[in-house]
Amino acid sequence: DQQVKQNSPSLSVQEGRISILNCDYTNSMFDYFLWYKKYPAEGPTFLISISSIKDKNEDGRFTVFLNKSAKHLSLHIVPSQPGDSAVYFCAASGVGGGADGLTFGKGTHLIIQP
Amino acid sequence: DTGVSQDPRHKITKRGQNVTFRCDPISEHNRLYWYRQTLGQGPEFLTYFQNEAQLEKSRLLSDRFSAERPKGSFSTLEIQRTEQGDSAMYLCASSLAGISGETQYFGPGTRLLVL
Numbered sequence: 001d002q003q004v005k006q007n008s009p010s011l012s013v014q015e016g017r018i019s020i021l022n023c024d025y026t027n028s029m030f031d032y033f034l035w036y037k038k039y040p041a042e043g044p045t046f047l048i049s050i051s052s053i054k055d056k057n058e059d060g061r062f063t064v065f066l067n068k069s070a071k072h073l074s075l076h077i078v079p080s081q082p083g084d085s086a087v088y089f090c091a092a093s094g095v096g097g098g099a100d101g102l103t104f105g106k107g108t109h110l111i112i113q114p
Numbered sequence: 115d116t117g118v119s120q121d122p123r124h125k126i127t128k129r130g131q132n133v134t135f136r137c138d139p140i141s142e143h144n145r146l147y148w149y150r151q152t153l154g155q156g157p158e159f160l161t162y163f164q165n166e167a168q169l170e171k172s173r174l175l176s177d178r179f180s181a182e183r184p185k186g187s188f189s190t191l192e193i194q195r196t197e198q199g200d201s202a203m204y205l206c207a208s209s210l211a212g213i214s215g216e217t218q219y220f221g222p223g224t225r226l227l228v229l
Contacts, residue, residue: 004156032215043118043205043220044157051215089156093216100170101147102207102218104156 003027004092006105014113019077021108023090026071030092034102035064035075038087047088048075077110085112116140118221120206126227127196134192135224139208146189147218148181149205150174157205157220163189164211196228 005024013019031052036044050057050064050073057064063076077084087109091102119138127133139146145164149157161171165186183189193200203225207218
């Protein structure tokens with residue numbers, strides 16, 4: 001049973017527009033959420049995170065929104081740039097972070113078109 | 115470079131051989147994690163260390179897998195009697211333990227191909 005779900009395997013967005021990547025989770029014990037970006041043959045690179053006590057966190061072009069009641073989070077990238085083309089993973093952890101590691105979704109492949 | 119490093123980056127081996135991977139975490143990080151990623155999937159947790167103590171193992175970590183972090187710094191992951199199903203990207207991550215909300219930073223991974 002997948003506890004973190006990214007239901008869109010791919011997303012195509014025009015350069016300069018907003019990219020919105022979605023993630024749903026089922027485990028109510030998750031309290032910290034992260035987004036990672038991954039290029040082929042490289043490890044995931046940390047982008048942005050949010051604690052369950054917040055509903056929004058912003059860092060430059062990246063904003064993460066958390067809706068705890070819906071168990072849903074989203075990553076907004078504005079404006080989208082060609083270098084943003086990559087696979088984006090949503091991940092979640094429980095209290096204390098370590099015990100079960102991070103639980104990842106399957107990823108969304110974002111393609112930024114010129 | 116002060117990020118997480120992994121060695122080797124690529125490994126091709128024949129079924130039945132043993133392989134060992136190394137991970138060097140970010141120096142001040144006391145937690146170290148191993149994950150496995152296969153095509154079309156997100157990384158899956160295998161095990162983690164706090165300092166030199168291995169505190170948790172996933173059900174994915176069969177008896178053929180063993181991990182060590184002898185001095186609380188670098189870690190090794192050994193796979194004995196490799197099988198074709200072991201072919202995957204093996205990722206290492208490190209973090210600084212906190213009360214909540216720790217961020218894990220990943221290395222570049224070791225891609226294993228078992229023939």
